[in-house]
Amino acid sequence: MWRFAGRTGLVLGVLVVSTAVAASPASAAQGVTVRISEVTGRFEAGASPAQMTVVATKRTRECIKVRWSLVVSVENMSLDQLTVDRREEDGSFPVDFQADGAEGRLTDERLDPGTLCRNRTVTARYTFRFDDDAGGGRVSLRAEAYDARNEFLESDTTTRNVQGDAPSPSPTPSQEEAGDPTEEAEAPIAGDIADPTTPVAKTGGSGLLPVGLAVGGMMVFLGLTLLLRARSKLLRKPAGRPGMRGDWRGGAARTIRERR
Structure with a gap:
């Protein structure tokens, strides 16, 4: 037992x-790192499109193909007031768009043209344009990379303030008592490069x-x-009786011979 x-x-x-x-996660085995390397332009209603560059690097030797997906979340504004374009050197790149309330996802319909290998990079570029009537708010951008089997590799996130002329929605009484959270943790100024951050959840944490x-x-x-x-316990088990019985018989035989 x-x-x-x-x-x-x-x-x-x-x-x-x-x-x-x-x-x-698959990134642990494939050694993939994703970083938002550059954010330029103004996140402002009616302004020229802002741009964002995402770069994937690899530490291991095996080469893989990458599929990009971008999650866009807005606060105090409508998702319809934002236009996002996935760009490659030869122009717009086809994406599949899905929206759910204040959050939208743009996923590449094809694998990225480049191949991700050791000491080589694969880059994704996006442009953002806000309508003239867009109100002030915030936009969060999470760039995710997947392999050819659609397994999650790695992601990076940045948040930007959006400047607009239209008035923002009035805060509720509970928000007025709690204060404006944006005053305590102000997002990076538009045009600055955001430090890489870890998303709240990853596949296969x-x-x-x-x-x-x-x-x-x-x-x-x-x-x-x-x-x-x-x-x-087996080593502490005492010796069995058969050995003692043999010694007793031997002693008895010697005694009988001695008497004879």
Whole structure:
């Protein structure tokens, strides 16, 4: 029973660690990094289109193809007042657009023309134009990279203030009591390069790996402890009666010969 319990703990530990490793994001295995490298122009109603450049790099040798997807979220303004264009050197790049309230997603219909290899980059460019009647607000941009199998690789996010002439929606009483959150954490000035930030959630979050390793280690330790206890009990078991019976018979035989 002790041996079975020890083996069971060892097997469970291996399974937990294997599951955690399998759940890690594809970027951990493929060594892909995504960064919003440049944001230029004014995020302002009626102004010339602003531009954003996203760059993907790779640390490992294997070359892969990349598909880009951009998530756009707006605050205090309508998504219809914003026009986004995915650009390549030869002009606009075809995308599939899906909207859900104040959030929209633009995903490339084809893989990026470039190939991502070690010491090489793949770049995506976007332009943003706001209608003349767009009100002031904020826009959040999250650029995501996927491989040819549509597995998530990596992403980067930036947020910009939008300047507009139209009045913004009046705050609710609860917002007036709490204050304006934009005054406490002002977004970077339009035209500055935003520092890379980590998105709130990623597919196959890497946080599972440390937890899986810890649980697996505990199960392995438990199995080894049970095996050591079973072995120590076997070593402390006293000698059996058959040996004593043989000694007694030998002693009796010598006594009979001596009498003769």
